[in-house]
Amino acid sequence: xxxxxxxxxxxxxxxxxxxxxxxxxxxxxxxxxxxxxxxxxxxxxxxxxxxxxxxxxxxxxxxxxxxxxxxxxxxxxxxxxxxxxxxxxxxxxxxxxxxxxxxxxxxxxxxxxxxxxxxxxxxxxxxxxxxxxxxxxxxxxxxxxxxxxxxxxxxxxxxxxxxxxxxxxxxxxxxxxxxxxxxxxxxxxxxxxxxxxxxxxxxxxxxxxxxxxxxxxxxxxxxxxxxxxxxxxxxxxxxxxxxxxxxxxxxxxxxxxxxxxxxxxxxxxxxxxxxxxxxxxxxxxxxxxxxxxxxxxxxxxxxxxxxxxxxxxxxxxxxxxxxxxxxxxxxxxxxxxxxxxxxxxxxxxxxxxxxxxxxxxxxxxxxxxxxxxxxxxxxxxxxxxxxxxxxxx
Amino acid sequence: xxxxxxxxxxxxxxxxxxxxxxxxxxxxxxxxxxxxxxxxxxxxxxxxxxxxxxxxxxxxxxxxxxxxxxxxxxxxxxxxxxxxxxxxxxxxxxxxxxxxxxxxxxxxxxxxxxxxxxxxxxxxxxxxxxxxxxxxxxxxxxxxxxxxxxxxxxxxxxxxxxxxxxxxxxxxxxxxxxxxxxx
Numbered sequence: 001x002x003x004x005x006x007x008x009x010x011x012x013x014x015x016x017x018x019x020x021x022x023x024x025x026x027x028x029x030x031x032x033x034x035x036x037x038x039x040x041x042x043x044x045x046x047x048x049x050x051x052x053x054x055x056x057x058x059x060x061x062x063x064x065x066x067x068x069x070x071x072x073x074x075x076x077x078x079x080x081x082x083x084x085x086x087x088x089x090x091x092x093x094x095x096x097x098x099x100x101x102x103x104x105x106x107x108x109x110x111x112x113x114x115x116x117x118x119x120x121x122x123x124x125x126x127x128x129x130x131x132x133x134x135x136x137x138x139x140x141x142x143x144x145x146x147x148x149x150x151x152x153x154x155x156x157x158x159x160x161x162x163x164x165x166x167x168x169x170x171x172x173x174x175x176x177x178x179x180x181x182x183x184x185x186x187x188x189x190x191x192x193x194x195x196x197x198x199x200x201x202x203x204x205x206x207x208x209x210x211x212x213x214x215x216x217x218x219x220x221x222x223x224x225x226x227x228x229x230x231x232x233x234x235x236x237x238x239x240x241x242x243x244x245x246x247x248x249x250x251x252x253x254x255x256x257x258x259x260x261x262x263x264x265x266x267x268x269x270x271x272x273x274x275x276x277x278x279x280x281x282x283x284x285x286x287x288x289x290x291x292x293x294x295x296x297x298x299x300x301x302x303x304x305x306x307x308x309x310x311x312x313x314x315x316x317x318x319x320x321x322x323x324x325x326x327x328x329x330x331x332x333x334x335x336x337x338x339x340x341x342x343x344x345x346x347x348x349x350x351x352x353x354x355x356x357x358x359x360x361x362x363x364x365x366x367x368x369x370x371x372x373x374x375x376x377x378x379x380x381x382x383x384x385x386x387x388x389x390x391x392x393x
Numbered sequence: 394x395x396x397x398x399x400x401x402x403x404x405x406x407x408x409x410x411x412x413x414x415x416x417x418x419x420x421x422x423x424x425x426x427x428x429x430x431x432x433x434x435x436x437x438x439x440x441x442x443x444x445x446x447x448x449x450x451x452x453x454x455x456x457x458x459x460x461x462x463x464x465x466x467x468x469x470x471x472x473x474x475x476x477x478x479x480x481x482x483x484x485x486x487x488x489x490x491x492x493x494x495x496x497x498x499x500x501x502x503x504x505x506x507x508x509x510x511x512x513x514x515x516x517x518x519x520x521x522x523x524x525x526x527x528x529x530x531x532x533x534x535x536x537x538x539x540x541x542x543x544x545x546x547x548x549x550x551x552x553x554x555x556x557x558x559x560x561x562x563x564x565x566x567x568x569x570x571x572x573x574x575x576x
Contacts, residue, residue: 005413005416005420005428138453138455170455170456171455173430174427175412175413175416175428175429176416176425176427177425270455271455271456273452273453274456358457359456361454361456363456
């Protein structure tokens with residue numbers, strides 16, 4: 001154990017150092033900048049043996065990271081918000097080429113209007129790209145997930161890139177104790193990089209040529225099969241990490257007090273901590289609730305969602321972003337899974353905390369108790385979703 | 394034990410560093426902590442906020458602190474331009490950087506420490522600014538009552554090595570000893 005007081009961003013930088021990443025290419029953007037700033041400092045003072053590539057845009061940042069990775073280097077990048085949107089095309093490219101890459105995304109709202117605070121629109125916008133996508137609840141998990149990401153992406157059964165998400169400011173710029181482990185222990189746990197294929201000048205190889213419809217579709221099918229396999233690998237890596245370092249998080253979904261609960265709340269990211277506080281307090285007041293904390297939005301834990309939520313009276317989904325004209329993306333995902341069940345629970349989506357609106361445990365207590373009271377009274381919902389604006393405390 | 398603290402300072406005074414070091418000191422006491430700035434656009438000299446939570450148990454919440462148990466004021470002139478008492482719990486503590494006792498209305502415990510003088514005496518000055526974050530940190534530990542000066546010194550020396558660490562540690566010690574409650 002080696003505990004330091006670190007921001008979420010510094011925790012990610014430490015994990016990148018511990019993973020012995022060889023190439024980092026990035027372009028600065030608030031609130032990500034301090035990740036790469038710290039890495040750059042570590043490289044400069046000789047703590048880290050990596051090549052830092054300065055680029056002129058996020059599109060090039062991921063392109064350079066991809067290039068390094070396809071050449072066999074363990075590579076990392078980080079971005080947020082508009083930077084991630086600008087990268088979007090290369091995200092498809094990286095996943096389609098089946099190249100393991102790890103990227104931190106400090107989730108931040110998208111403009112206009114300009115807003116630097118947390119919001120999950122940027123990360124949710126990447127759900128279709130073929131990347132594994134995760135969200136941390138606290139700084140320690142941001143560190144642990146980043147380290148785990150290298151094992152997951154480089155697994156023979158996966159070969160897909162992965163995003164480690166952490167909320168802007170409430171994690172990225174908040175100091176908290178983080179166990180950064182010892183280098184020699186991490187070295188024993190994390191083997192050197194493996195990948196499906198490497199392009200080098202000795203072994204010439206071509207990637208990205210035209211694929212006719214049938215081949216293209218088969219390659220898409222392969223990505224989906226890899227995503228299915230990734231579910232098992234994510235669970236396995238988290239379990240083994242726990243056995244080795246004493247911390248694991250429940251794999252794809254963390255189930256907090258949900259086995260005996262009548263009602264569940266599903267959400268992802270840092271506010272899950274506030275929700276846990278709310279659930280503990282509500283249980284004292286007779287509300288029988290639990291939390292499904294979605295750690296991975298891709299691959300979606302279909303089986304676990306069915307397992308945890310089946311037989312519950314109600315499932316409330318809290319989203320920190322919206323798909324305009326429909327609903328919160330997490331609500332769309334979870335309700336689509338639960339509708340497979342013959343008798344789905346009562347479901348409602350709540351949109352809150354958008355653009356960094358502060359949501360405390362008292363707010364979440366209000367949201368949950370209202371939901372439970374409504375189901376108890378009425379049994380179902382007239383409206384599919386509602387907005388929670390309150391900022392009273 | 395669960396304490397929420399709000400620090401009022403001016404950009405460049407090191408309020409965020411003080412909050413951060415308080416968390417590190419709490420860590421050395423076997424406690425848990427969380428420190429964060431107000432997440433906006435900060436400029437040198439402008440009023441800024443930093444926050445800290447200290448607890449016996451791991452801290453899960455990430456929301457803003459709106460009803461602090463303690464308010465720390467790095468610059469007494471902020472009383473005139475910011476509502477530094479906003480949300481402070483009844484009976485809450487106020488710690489002010491001031492050469493003399495100050496008057497605060499309401500049922501609060503008020504403390505003062507001459508952090509500026511301590512910083513000037515030790516030549517903790519950069520670009521004409523007295524660096525008061527370490528003396529304020531020492532005074533905060535004393536007023537909180539559950540963080541030892543040894544842990545504060547250790548936190549300071551973790552952050553700054555060599556002579557700078559030594560001088561800042563002395564500044565914290567002096568403030569720890571000289572902070573006074575206004576009765």
